[in-house]
Amino acid sequence: xxxxxxxxxxxxxxxxxxxxxxxxxxxxxxxxxxxxxxxxxxxxxxxxxxxxxxxxxxxxxxxxxxxxxxxxxxxxxxxxxxxxxxxxxxxxxxxxxxxxxxxxxxxxxxxxxxxxxxxxxxxxxxxxxxxxxxxxxxxxxxxxxxxxxxxxxxxxxx
Amino acid sequence: xxxxxxxxxxxxxxxxxxxxxxxxxxxxxxxxxxxxxxxxxxxxxxxxxxxxxxxxxxxxxxxxxxxxxxxxxxxxxxxxxxxxxxxxxxxxxxxxxxxxxxxxxxxxxxxxxxxxxxxxxxxxxxxxxxxxxxxxxxxxxxxxxxxxxxxxxxxxxxxxxxxxxxxxxxxxxxxxxxxxxxxxxxxxxxxxxxxxxxxxx
Numbered sequence: 001x002x003x004x005x006x007x008x009x010x011x012x013x014x015x016x017x018x019x020x021x022x023x024x025x026x027x028x029x030x031x032x033x034x035x036x037x038x039x040x041x042x043x044x045x046x047x048x049x050x051x052x053x054x055x056x057x058x059x060x061x062x063x064x065x066x067x068x069x070x071x072x073x074x075x076x077x078x079x080x081x082x083x084x085x086x087x088x089x090x091x092x093x094x095x096x097x098x099x100x101x102x103x104x105x106x107x108x109x110x111x112x113x114x115x116x117x118x119x120x121x122x123x124x125x126x127x128x129x130x131x132x133x134x135x136x137x138x139x140x141x142x143x144x145x146x147x148x149x150x151x152x153x154x155x156x157x158x
Numbered sequence: 159x160x161x162x163x164x165x166x167x168x169x170x171x172x173x174x175x176x177x178x179x180x181x182x183x184x185x186x187x188x189x190x191x192x193x194x195x196x197x198x199x200x201x202x203x204x205x206x207x208x209x210x211x212x213x214x215x216x217x218x219x220x221x222x223x224x225x226x227x228x229x230x231x232x233x234x235x236x237x238x239x240x241x242x243x244x245x246x247x248x249x250x251x252x253x254x255x256x257x258x259x260x261x262x263x264x265x266x267x268x269x270x271x272x273x274x275x276x277x278x279x280x281x282x283x284x285x286x287x288x289x290x291x292x293x294x295x296x297x298x299x300x301x302x303x304x305x306x307x308x309x310x311x312x313x314x315x316x317x318x319x320x321x322x323x324x325x326x327x328x329x330x331x332x333x334x335x336x337x338x339x340x341x342x343x344x345x346x347x348x349x350x351x352x353x354x355x356x357x358x359x
Binding site for chain 2 (some may be wrong): 007008010011012015039042043045046047050053055056057058062063065066069070
C-alpha cells in the first residue's frame with residue numbers, strides 16, 4: 001500500500017471503524033512509512049484539540065417555544081375530512097342524488113298513451129285490410145258513390 | 159418516528175428530548191451563532207412535525223434529521239453571506255476576523271490569562287472548522303462531534319462512502335495544518351499565546 005492509498009483508510013483506521021483487512025494494511029504501511037506515522041499521530045492530537053470546543057446548551061425556553069409553534073399549526077385532516085369538506089355540501093349532494101333516483105324511477109306518461117293509440121289504429125287497419133284490398137269491389141260499389149267525398153289521408157295505405 | 163406518524167404526540171416529545179441538544183450543537187458549530195442555531199433547530203423540528211405523515215422508515219431517523227438541518231444551515235449561511243456582502247459594500251473592514259468583542263488584557267492574573275488563552279484556542283478551532291468548504295465542514299462535524307457512521311454521513315451528504323473518506327481526510331489534513339500551533343504540546347502553546355493575544359486586541 002502506498003501513501004496515497006492510505007489516505008482513504010487512515011481516518012477509519014484511527015476511529016476504529018476500519019475492517020480487519022484494512023487495519024492490517026494500514027498498520028503494515030505505518031510500520032514502514034515514517035511520514036504517515038507522524039501524520040497519524042498529529043491527527044490523533046488534532047482530535048484532542050477539536051474536543052476543546054465546548055458543547056452549546058439549549059436555552060430553557062426552547063421546548064416551550066417549539067410547543068407553541070406546533071400548537072399554532074393547523075390540525076391534521078383525516079381522509080374522511082378530505083372526502084367531506086363541509087356538511088352543507090354533503091347534504092346538498094345527498095339531496096340531489098335522492099332527487100335524481102326518484103325522477104328516474106317514475107314512468108313518463110306522454111309516450112305510453114301515444115303508444116296505446118298507435119296500436120289501436122294499427123289493429124283497426126289490419127281488421128279492415130281484406131275489404132280495403134279488394135279494389136274491384138270498392139270501385140263498383142254503388143252505395144259508396146252516394147257518399148260525400150272523403151278527405152284523402154296521406155298516411156292511409158292504398 | 160413511526161409512533162409520531164401515527165399521531166402520538168408523546169413520541170414527538172421523546173424525539174425532541176433526545177435530539178434537541180445534539181442538533182443545536184451541530185447547528186451552532188455550523189453557523190457559529192447560538193441564537194441562529196436555536197432558530198434553525200426549531201425549524202428542523204417543525205418541518206419534521208409537518209412532514210410526519212410522509213415519513214418512510216427506509217432510512218434512519220437521524221439521517222433525515224441531519225439532512226434537513228444541514229440544508230437549513232447551509233441556506234442560512236448563504237443568506238447571511240449574501241446580506242453581509244450587501245452591507246459591507248460601503249463599509250471598509252476586515253471580514254473573517256473573530257466576532258468576539260475586543261478583549262482588554264488585564265494585569266498578570268494567571269487565572270484570567272489562562273481563561274483568555276482557552277477562549278482563544280476555542281475561537282481558533284471554530285474559525286478553522288468554519289473556514290473548511292461546506293461539505294468538508296459538515297463531514298467533520300458529523301464524524302467528530304456527532305460520531306455518525308460513514309454510511310449515514312454519506313447519505314446525508316449524498317456521496318459514496320469512498321468519497322466521504324477522501325473528503326474527511328482532506329478536511330482533517332487542512333485542520334492539522336491550520337491548527338498546527340494548537341496541536342503542539344500545551345507547554346509550547348502557552349509560551350506563544352500572549353504575543354498572539356496582544357496582536358488581536
